[in-house]
Every structure is written in structure tokens, then in C-alpha cells.
Amino acid sequence: MSKPVTISDVAARAGVSPTTVSHALSGRRSVSPSALARVKQAADDLGYRPNQVASSLRTQRTHTVALIVPDIANPYYPAVARGLHDAIAADGYYTTIGSTDGERETELGFLDEMVRRSVDGIIVFAFAMGEEDLTRVVPARIPLVVATHNLTNAHDQVNSDDPAGTETATRHLLAQGITEIAFVSGPKGRGPGDRRLTGYTQAMHSAGIVPTASDIIRSDYTVAGGRQAVGELLSRPRPPRALVCANDLIAIGALEAARDAGVAVPADLAVIGFDDVDAASLVAPPLTTVVNPAYEMGRQCGRLLLDRLIEGYDGPPRSVVVPTHLIIRATA
Amino acid sequence: MSKPVTISDVAARAGVSPTTVSHALSGRRSVSPSALARVKQAADDLGYRPNQVASSLRTQRTHTVALIVPDIANPYYPAVARGLHDAIAADGYYTTIGSTDGERETELGFLDEMVRRSVDGIIVFAFAMGEEDLTRVVPARIPLVVATHNLTNAHDQVNSDDPAGTETATRHLLAQGITEIAFVSGPKGRGPGDRRLTGYTQAMHSAGIVPTASDIIRSDYTVAGGRQAVGELLSRPRPPRALVCANDLIAIGALEAARDAGVAVPADLAVIGFDDVDAASLVAPPLTTVVNPAYEMGRQCGRLLLDRLIEGYDGPPRSVVVPTHLIIRATA
DNA sequence: TGACCGACGCAAATCGATTTGCAAGCCGGG
DNA sequence: CCCGGCTTGCAAATCGATTTGCGTCGGTCA
Structure with a gap:
């Protein structure tokens, strides 16, 4: 039950005052070589470890x-x-x-x-x-x-640079002649979904396409959420040909939903994620995604x-x- | 640049001593209803938030x-x-x-x-x-x-229960008639690899098989490490038919190595991981593994x-x- | 030699809360 | 009416380190 060693204990053993111990150990004021040596020795002997709580209280750091x-x-x-x-x-x-x-x-x-x-x-x-x-x-x-x-x-x-990321992703799809592209976001006003949405919207606009409300669906940022949202999407009469997702977990959920529905990726449904988490390169097929470092x-x-x-x-x-x-x- | 509100500030505003404020807020000693009300009001008005560093120093918690x-x-x-x-x-x-x-x-x-x-x-x-x-x-x-x-x-x-986990995993392979089973561990003496190894060894022994040194290979606990170690293993003249891996990341690396080498999983190489991290169910093919909660x-x-x-x-x-x-x- | 300066040591104040010890006020019971 | 006990309040000690202010000692320079 030995109690912790304090600066006074060290001072006593080195035969100096606590002030000197503090200065010796912090170097904030010079200390005679002999005192320095004695303090270091004493601190070592006792296994002194300064109490950070006390230090923080005093220094406000x-x-x-x-x-x-x-x-x-x-x-x-x-x-x-x-x-x-x-x-x-x-x-x-x-x-x-x-x-x-x-x-x-x-x-x-x-x-x-x-x-x-x-x-x-x-x-x-x-x-x-x-x-x-x-x-x-x-x-x-x-x-x-x-x-x-x-x-x-x-x-x-x-x-x-979220907007640039989704814009590039969306252009990549457009360049393949795909125009029916949906965006899978997160809950309104939460997280990066909205900022990523703007890049998508921009790319679509500059291709002369105006996304409608039904092209933008909301999920949460999880695999399960993505799976469910995209599952519903795919059961629509005219599902989109491609998805830009607000993050990778949603995109991975989308892949699962596609598998559930028997939809081929990327032939019938292209999917792009965002983040490039470790799992993105591990899923099957490996996920095309925007690297978010x-x-x-x-x-x-x-x-x-x-x-x-x-x-x-x-x-x-x-x-x-x-x-x-x-x-x-x-x-x- | 308003400085933080202290217990004395609250005390002053409530017209009592710091002691009373402390007791009022902590409830460690009773305080008259009127004082209690004044203290609470003052604390509220000033937005008092007790400094945890000071509290910790005193209470040692x-x-x-x-x-x-x-x-x-x-x-x-x-x-x-x-x-x-x-x-x-x-x-x-x-x-x-x-x-x-x-x-x-x-x-x-x-x-x-x-x-x-x-x-x-x-x-x-x-x-x-x-x-x-x-x-x-x-x-x-x-x-x-x-x-x-x-x-x-x-x-x-x-x-x-690591030994039980790998023992079950190994028996699962043995029950399929597979006997050439290697164990992919981590660095010697580091992490759970050694404990997981014992379950494997036990199962092999009780099937009358004595694993040799070359059946136990070492890696680190990462995907890259597993890929490399298993890659080397597969280039041996007589590679094993199955792997029990010390964790999922190694196992995922093993899947990559198998793909690199054109080895079919599980037909030519069965792989079992350990942990059941999220990615385990996402990789292709989905990983058989020991759930480590x-x-x-x-x-x-x-x-x-x-x-x-x-x-x-x-x-x-x-x-x-x-x-x-x-x-x-x-x-x- | 005296004035001055730098190096060095210590006592004491400080950070902000908690808690102990003491005392005053008040109550009811004997 | 007095005593014991309960409630309530405050002053002061405490947690352990840092830092300020003061004083001493030695040495240097004029």
C-alpha cells in the first residue's frame, strides 16, 4: 500500500527544497550541478513520477x-x-x-x-x-x-473536398453514358451527406440533367441502412442504373441489396462509395470509391x-x- | 476572454461560503432549502462548471x-x-x-x-x-x-476461449476429411496467437496427427502480413489443404494470396479466421471464422x-x- | 574596495475543489 | 431551564506541483 512519491519526498531525500526539485527536473531555472545530480539520484531511487493532475491544476494545461x-x-x-x-x-x-x-x-x-x-x-x-x-x-x-x-x-x-469527390464520381458514370444516377445520402442535415450531394447535383446539372426528389434517397451511414434503402429503391418500377453513395458503408449495403435482388453489379447497377475504408477493397466486387484520406x-x-x-x-x-x-x- | 467561473464566484453571488456551495451541489451534507436555492440559481446564472482537475486532485479520482x-x-x-x-x-x-x-x-x-x-x-x-x-x-x-x-x-x-475456438475450427476441417492443415500465427510470444495455436494442436493430436514445424507459420496480425506469409506457403511443393488463422486479418490476407496464386477457396484451400470482425462477412467469399465477441x-x-x-x-x-x-x- | 550582476536556494502563494473541525442556532425532552 | 443532539454555516487544511519574490553568495569590473 505504498503511497505515491511526491516532490517533497524527493526534496527531502536530496536535501533541497521542492522548488529546487521542480527546477532541476524541468530545467526552467538553472540548478547547481551538485544539486542537480542529487535530485536526479533521489528521484530515481524513489521512482518519482510527477502527478499530472497537480501539474495540470497549476499550469492550466x-x-x-x-x-x-x-x-x-x-x-x-x-x-x-x-x-x-x-x-x-x-x-x-x-x-x-x-x-x-x-x-x-x-x-x-x-x-x-x-x-x-x-x-x-x-x-x-x-x-x-x-x-x-x-x-x-x-x-x-x-x-x-x-x-x-x-x-x-x-x-x-x-x-x-467532398463536392469535388462526388462530382468526379458522378462524371465518371456520366462518361460511360449512364444518366439514371441516384444519390444515397444520410439523414438530412447530418454528417457529410449534404456536402457530398452538392457535387453530384453539380455534375448532373452540367450534363444537362436535373435530378428529381426521387433521385435522392436518405439512409443512415451504416451497412444495414444502405442495404435497406437501396433494397427499396431497387423494387421501384424504374430503378436507377447507378448509385453515388454518401459513404462506403452505405455502398457496401447497396452491394448486398443488389445481390439480394439479383441485380448484377456493375452491369445493371453501378455503385460508387465514399471514404475508401479498408473494407472497400475487400468486398466483392471491390468497391469503386472516392478516397477520403x-x-x-x-x-x-x-x-x-x-x-x-x-x-x-x-x-x-x-x-x-x-x-x-x-x-x-x-x-x- | 472571460475566465472560468470558480466555486468562489458562485459562493459570492449566492452570499454563502465555498463550503456551502460544494455541499449544496454534491449533497454530501444537508443545506438549508433557501441556501440551496440561492446556490443553484447562482450556479445557473454564472454557468458554473466545476473544474474536474481540481476535483481530481483533491479526491484522488x-x-x-x-x-x-x-x-x-x-x-x-x-x-x-x-x-x-x-x-x-x-x-x-x-x-x-x-x-x-x-x-x-x-x-x-x-x-x-x-x-x-x-x-x-x-x-x-x-x-x-x-x-x-x-x-x-x-x-x-x-x-x-x-x-x-x-x-x-x-x-x-x-x-x-481461444483454445476452444481454434479446436472447434480445426475439428470442423478434420470432419471434412481434410488433414493437411496449417496454422498461421502471429509473432512468437506476441498476442493471442500462441493460445490459439494450442487449440489447433490439441485437435490435431486427438485426430492422431502430429503437426510439424512447417505446419505452423508466423506472420503479423495484418492483412498484408497474412497475404505475404500465405503466399510463400502456397508456393511450397506440397501446400496444405486448409488454414486455421490466428485472426481475421491474416485470413483475409490468405484469401488474397489464394486469389493471387489462382488457388480456389474453399475447394483447394479452406480458410478459417478468428474474431469475426465486420469485414469477415463482407469479403468474397464470406469468411468462415470463430466469433470472438x-x-x-x-x-x-x-x-x-x-x-x-x-x-x-x-x-x-x-x-x-x-x-x-x-x-x-x-x-x- | 564598492557596486553590480548572475547563479542559486528557499518560503510562500497559487491553481480550484473537497473535507475536517469547530461553533452557532434551534429543537425537544427531562 | 438546561442539556444533548441535530442542522447548518464557515475558516482553514488539504491534494501535489509550479512559480514568484526575496535573499545570499561569489565573482567581475571600474
């Missing part, structure tokens, strides 16, 4: 950033987390991840808790919150990066935060756009 | 548990994280995840940092650490759950911790075994 995502089980987000980690770990920052199921209440609750915990920065991949929620819950003193969201100009933001997204979020936390940048909000590109496999 | 995994991008672990989250969130605990690439140094570094941060509990899915590492770095006062590891009797542990593993880890953190259990280490079962799809 926790060396922690919060990452809020809708669903950590969606393979896109672990890759984001990885990119973020790799961007900030070298500077001693750690990440706390919150998975919120895209529920506004949960998002707000987690955000609030992170503020109470004095995290140094926050990265939000949020679905259900609005700008006013963010500014209400997050004090201005905490740097905030908003990702994959079309809601704010008041904060740093990182976005994949999750790792890079996470990394850029980390960089924007570090700019404010370490470099001391204090200017106006900045916006980073991460390019996307189409990777053609076997479904379109 | 952070309401945080650390989860250490080798690779958060391996889809098995997000599911674990999810199960853990669901087990402990209701009691106000949050999770900090560390991804260590299975490097001993990284594992130890993260563990050390978590101790400095005074987490209330630690869950280790570790690859490279030994028992003595754990006891050295983690003080006895912090509850520790070791998962998927064969190294300790000194701590609570949670394991999937990640979510349940995480949940059980959380329960063991809470038992000590909340229920006050203080007895000897306990061991939970989560059952596994074979799910037959199309590769064996």
Missing part, C-alpha cells in the same frame, strides 16, 4: 485533446484518430475519444465534460450539433477544430491545434481542405 | 480508465472500446485509448503516463509486455485488468473494474472467460 466522433466503430474514425495521434504524440499530447452515436445530447454532454476536464483542444466530427451549441458549450479560450461539417466560420476547420484529415486537425497550442498562432480561423480522388475498382 | 491496445485501426479493438464504454459510461467513467503498435517501449510509456495522470483503472490488451513490466509500472493501488494474454495470475483477467470482452473488462472501483470488491484476482463459437460461411 492537461496535454490532452478531445476527439468527438459519431461512431468509433465506423472504420473511418479509427483512421482519423490514428492520424491525429501521429500529429500530436511527439509533442506530448494525448487523445480522449468520445463516441456519441450522432446524438445531440450525447455530443453536448461529452463536450461539456471535456471542458470541465480542461482539455487543451477539441476536435469535433459532429453530426447533430449546431454552431450555437458549440459556442455555448466551448469557451473561447479552448482551441476548437471543426471537421467534416458545414456549419461554422467561427472556428478552424478541416474538410475533405482519413489519416490525413486527423493529421491536419492535429496540426491546426498545435499551431495554436504550441506555435502560439492567434489569428483568425483557418480552413484546410484535404483533396479527394476517385479510385476505380470493379463496381463502376 | 479521475473517473477515467485507460485502455491499451496494440492497434486501434484493427477493427477488433474499436468494438472492444465500445463494449467498455457501454459498461462504464453510465457510472460516469470515460476512456482514454492508447494505441501502441505492439511495441514494448510504447506500451510502457503510455502506461507510465496513465499512472502519472492518476487514472482510476487500466485495461491492457498488450502484446509485448511481461508480467514484471506491469507490476513495476502500475502501482498496486490502481486496478488492472489484463485481457487476451497468458501472462499473469496477479491481476484480473478477461480472455476469450469483442464487444463482450470490453464489457467484461469494464465490469471487473467497476466491481473494484464502485462495489469495493477487494478480493483476489478473478478470471473471466468469454465463450467463442464457429460461424460457418463460405471459406471452409
Whole structure:
């Protein structure tokens, strides 16, 4: 039941004051070589490990950033987390991840808790919150990066170039002479679906086609959701010849729905996804999709935060756009 | 630049002392109805949010548990994280995840940092650490759950029933009259490969077959690693007729290797994985695999911790075994 | 030699909440 | 009327590190 070693214990053993121990270990003020050696020795002997909670209280820095995502089980987000980690770990920052199921209440609750915990920065991949929620819950003193969201100009933001991605995807289909193209989005106003929709719409317009309401269907961002939505779509009298999907999980669900319905992919139904999660290249047939560099997204979020936390940048909000590109496999 | 509201600010506005505010909000001592009302009103008006860092310093509780995994991008672990989250969130605990690439140094570094941060509990899915590492770095006062590891009797542990899983898988192959079965493991002494190997060996023995060294090949736990290892295996003069793989990613790599080599699955090569990650049912052909309930593993880890953190259990280490079962799809 | 400066050490204040110990006020029972 | 007990409030100690302010000591330069 040995209690933890404190800075006073080290000081006592080295025969100096806690002040000197602190300075010796942090190097913030010079310490005589002999004292330095004694302190290091004592700290070593006792196995001293500074209490970060106490340190954080005093310095008002926790060396922690919060990452809020809708669903950590969606393979896109672990890759984001990885990119973020790799961007900030070298500077001693750690990440706390919150998975919120895209529920506004949960998002707000987690955000609030992170503020109470004095995290140094926050990265939000949020679905259900609005700008006013963010500014209400997050004090201005905490740097905030908003990702994959079309809601704010008041904060740093990182976005994949969604419109360009779906536009390229849609053009790829049009170039094959396919014109009956539907877009499978997520719930209205939630997630990147709406921004991806614009690229599709644009490409269609510039081909002289005006998509009707029935060309745009809504799902959630899961395999099961995609399967069901596309299943219904395929049972229509005149189903489309191709689908542009708001993410890969929906697209994978679409492949399942096509198989269920005995529809050949890509011969009778071309399918394009978005994200390029690992599974996209593994499904059968391998999915044609828009690469959305999750790792890079996470990394850029980390960089924007570090700019404010370490470099001391204090200017106006900045916006980073991460390019996307189409990777053609076997479904379109 | 409004600075955060402190308990003293609330006290001042309510016309009471900080003590009373604390008691009013925590309910740890009764407070007169009038004072209670004034405190609540003041806290509300000011938007008071108690500083958790200060609270943690005083109470020695952070309401945080650390989860250490080798690779958060391996889809098995997000599911674990999810199960853990669901087990402990209701009691106000949050999770900090560390991804260590299975490097001993990284594992130890993260563990050390978590101790400095005074987490209330630690869950280790570790690859490279030994028992003595754990006891050295983690003080006895912090509850520790070791998962998927064969190294300790000194701590609570949670394991999937790995031997039973691979034994069932191997018997499934033997029952089809297949006897040339290889086992594709991970690096020696790292991860669950060795425990899964024993089930395979047992089943083979009880069928009167003694696997030779060349029947057991080593890889890492990734798709790329599995592809390469199995690719080499298939170029042998007499390749095996079936594979039992230490995890799904290896098995998926094996499917790719088979495709590369023009070997038909399952006709010429049967493949069985382990874990049943989401992608397992999505690959072509869908993977026959042993279900390793990640979510349940995480949940059980959380329960063991809470038992000590909340229920006050203080007895000897306990061991939970989560059952596994074979799910037959199309590769064996 | 005296003035000045840098190096170095320590006491004490600080971060913000929780909790202990003490005391005042109030009640009912003997 | 007094005492014990309950409620309620506050001052102060506490958690463990960091940092400010002050003072001492030695050395340098004029």
C-alpha cells in the first residue's frame, strides 16, 4: 500500500527544497550541478513520477485533446484518430475519444465534460450539433477544430473536398453514358451527406440533367441502412442504373441489396462509395470509391491545434481542405 | 476572454461560503432549502462548471480508465472500446485509448503516463509486455485488468476461449476429411496467437496427427502480413489443404494470396479466421471464422473494474472467460 | 574596495475543489 | 431551564506541483 512519491519526498531525500526539485527536473531555472545530480539520484531511487493532475491544476494545461466522433466503430474514425495521434504524440499530447452515436445530447454532454476536464483542444466530427451549441458549450479560450461539417466560420476547420469527390464520381458514370444516377445520402442535415450531394447535383446539372426528389434517397451511414434503402429503391418500377453513395458503408449495403435482388453489379447497377475504408477493397466486387484520406484529415486537425497550442498562432480561423480522388475498382 | 467561473464566484453571488456551495451541489451534507436555492440559481446564472482537475486532485479520482491496445485501426479493438464504454459510461467513467503498435517501449510509456495522470483503472490488451513490466509500472493501488494474454495470475483477467475456438475450427476441417492443415500465427510470444495455436494442436493430436514445424507459420496480425506469409506457403511443393488463422486479418490476407496464386477457396484451400470482425462477412467469399465477441470482452473488462472501483470488491484476482463459437460461411 | 550582476536556494502563494473541525442556532425532552 | 443532539454555516487544511519574490553568495569590473 505504498503511497505515491511526491516532490517533497524527493526534496527531502536530496536535501533541497521542492522548488529546487521542480527546477532541476524541468530545467526552467538553472540548478547547481551538485544539486542537480542529487535530485536526479533521489528521484530515481524513489521512482518519482510527477502527478499530472497537480501539474495540470497549476499550469492550466492537461496535454490532452478531445476527439468527438459519431461512431468509433465506423472504420473511418479509427483512421482519423490514428492520424491525429501521429500529429500530436511527439509533442506530448494525448487523445480522449468520445463516441456519441450522432446524438445531440450525447455530443453536448461529452463536450461539456471535456471542458470541465480542461482539455487543451477539441476536435469535433459532429453530426447533430449546431454552431450555437458549440459556442455555448466551448469557451473561447479552448482551441476548437471543426471537421467534416458545414456549419461554422467561427472556428478552424478541416474538410475533405467532398463536392469535388462526388462530382468526379458522378462524371465518371456520366462518361460511360449512364444518366439514371441516384444519390444515397444520410439523414438530412447530418454528417457529410449534404456536402457530398452538392457535387453530384453539380455534375448532373452540367450534363444537362436535373435530378428529381426521387433521385435522392436518405439512409443512415451504416451497412444495414444502405442495404435497406437501396433494397427499396431497387423494387421501384424504374430503378436507377447507378448509385453515388454518401459513404462506403452505405455502398457496401447497396452491394448486398443488389445481390439480394439479383441485380448484377456493375452491369445493371453501378455503385460508387465514399471514404475508401479498408473494407472497400475487400468486398466483392471491390468497391469503386472516392478516397477520403482519413489519416490525413486527423493529421491536419492535429496540426491546426498545435499551431495554436504550441506555435502560439492567434489569428483568425483557418480552413484546410484535404483533396479527394476517385479510385476505380470493379463496381463502376 | 472571460475566465472560468470558480466555486468562489458562485459562493459570492449566492452570499454563502465555498463550503456551502460544494455541499449544496454534491449533497454530501444537508443545506438549508433557501441556501440551496440561492446556490443553484447562482450556479445557473454564472454557468458554473466545476473544474474536474481540481476535483481530481483533491479526491484522488479521475473517473477515467485507460485502455491499451496494440492497434486501434484493427477493427477488433474499436468494438472492444465500445463494449467498455457501454459498461462504464453510465457510472460516469470515460476512456482514454492508447494505441501502441505492439511495441514494448510504447506500451510502457503510455502506461507510465496513465499512472502519472492518476487514472482510476487500466485495461491492457498488450502484446509485448511481461508480467514484471506491469507490476513495476502500475502501482498496486490502481486496478488492472489484463485481457487476451497468458501472462499473469496477479491481476484480473478477461480472455476469450481461444483454445476452444481454434479446436472447434480445426475439428470442423478434420470432419471434412481434410488433414493437411496449417496454422498461421502471429509473432512468437506476441498476442493471442500462441493460445490459439494450442487449440489447433490439441485437435490435431486427438485426430492422431502430429503437426510439424512447417505446419505452423508466423506472420503479423495484418492483412498484408497474412497475404505475404500465405503466399510463400502456397508456393511450397506440397501446400496444405486448409488454414486455421490466428485472426481475421491474416485470413483475409490468405484469401488474397489464394486469389493471387489462382488457388480456389474453399475447394483447394479452406480458410478459417478468428474474431469475426465486420469485414469477415463482407469479403468474397464470406469468411468462415470463430466469433470472438469483442464487444463482450470490453464489457467484461469494464465490469471487473467497476466491481473494484464502485462495489469495493477487494478480493483476489478473478478470471473471466468469454465463450467463442464457429460461424460457418463460405471459406471452409 | 564598492557596486553590480548572475547563479542559486528557499518560503510562500497559487491553481480550484473537497473535507475536517469547530461553533452557532434551534429543537425537544427531562 | 438546561442539556444533548441535530442542522447548518464557515475558516482553514488539504491534494501535489509550479512559480514568484526575496535573499545570499561569489565573482567581475571600474
